[in-house]
Amino acid sequence: MQKAQRMKEDLKLLALRAGEIVAPRKIHRVLSGHYNGFLGRALVSGARVRARQREDMTALEQGHVAFWSGWAGDTFHRESIDLREQLFREHHANFVDSFAEFVNARPAHSRLVEVGCGNGTVLRYCSEKMPALGSIIGLDLNATAVERAAQAPTLDPRTALHVAEAVEWLTEHPAKGTALLTYGGVFEYFLPEKLQALFSTLAANGPATVALVEPVATDVPFRDVPGSRVFGKEDSFSHNYPQYLEAAGFEVISCEEIYHEDIDALLVLVLAHCPAPRNAV
Numbered sequence: 001m002q003k004a005q006r007m008k009e010d011l012k013l014l015a016l017r018a019g020e021i022v023a024p025r026k027i028h029r030v031l032s033g034h035y036n037g038f039l040g041r042a043l044v045s046g047a048r049v050r051a052r053q054r055e056d057m058t059a060l061e062q063g064h065v066a067f068w069s070g071w072a073g074d075t076f077h078r079e080s081i082d083l084r085e086q087l088f089r090e091h092h093a094n095f096v097d098s099f100a101e102f103v104n105a106r107p108a109h110s111r112l113v114e115v116g117c118g119n120g121t122v123l124r125y126c127s128e129k130m131p132a133l134g135s136i137i138g139l140d141l142n143a144t145a146v147e148r149a150a151q152a153p154t155l156d157p158r159t160a161l162h163v164a165e166a167v168e169w170l171t172e173h174p175a176k177g178t179a180l181l182t183y184g185g186v187f188e189y190f191l192p193e194k195l196q197a198l199f200s201t202l203a204a205n206g207p208a209t210v211a212l213v214e215p216v217a218t219d220v221p222f223r224d225v226p227g228s229r230v231f232g233k234e235d236s237f238s239h240n241y242p243q244y245l246e247a248a249g250f251e252v253i254s255c256e257e258i259y260h261e262d263i264d265a266l267l268v269l270v271l272a273h274c275p276a277p278r279n280a281v
């Protein structure tokens with residue numbers, strides 16, 4: 001890490017420690033995702049630095065959940081609707097078209113579940129492309145984004161939207177034939193064991209198909225690194241998706257990588273299928 005970067009991180013940690021002494025309740029509120037503005041961002045970033053330095057993955061994940069559940073997550077969704085829709089339509093709609101084609105060709109699929117549906121842009125696109133599915137389900141941690149998704153004038157009547165944590169919801173609502181999508185960085189906020197639990201739950205209720213568009217670390221080819229590691233500006237998780245999917249009983253149908261210079265991110269686009277129910281692994 002460069003010296004300037006280290007100094008920045010030290011300052012954030014110092015601000016966090018000072019805040020915890022002077023105004024612990026306020027800091028608790030900020031770290032629960034209720035903040036806007038520069039100082040809030042610096043404190044939250046300080047908490048991430050601390051979790052990373054302690055190698056406390058659970059604290060990192062809790063920070064992500066707090067961010068996405070609170071005001072900060074809502075601000076992200078409100079401010080990025082147009083940009084993200086443009087990114088999707090220009091670069092990733094083709095991938096979702098292939099996913100839909102794959103699912104449509106296998107009538108055992110009963111429902112689409114988009115985990116981390118945010119404002120619902122991609123979910124609405126999918127519902128048009130998958131006319132035979134019985135239900136179209138969007139899950140997200142952010143209540144305001146889900147509300148916005150539910151108010152869209154062109155919502156397909158098969159759609160159900162839930163403010164829910166994905167693994168909890170999928171465990172409580174198992175169904176054979178789930179086609180599951182994440183778009184634009186969702187699994188990157190999941191602890192490895194949570195990701196494994198999700199893939200195993202889907203495989204246990206196979207057939208199931210997974211399509212994901214997720215960022216990964218760029219320093220070495222992501223498939224060469226087994227498991228997961230912390231990466232990037234957000235201290236989120238770079239997972240070896242093919243490895244986890246195959247371990248759960250999925251066959252990887254395609255795995256493409258696209259580097260986006262404008263957002264300085266390498267996205268992996270993975271399509272995987274599990275043809276029949278698998279025992280939990």
Ligand SMILES: C[S@@+](CC[C@H](N)C(=O)[O-])C[C@H]1O[C@@H](n2cnc3c(N)ncnc32)[C@H](O)[C@@H]1O
Binds near residue numbers: 117145190
């Ligand atoms: C980067 S945003 C992507 C949103 C949307 N797919 C898009 O591209 O605009 C990540 C989303 O994942 C959601 N998310 C993160 N962890 C989640 C979880 N465990 N269960 C459900 N949603 C989750 C967040 O609330 C957030 O809306």
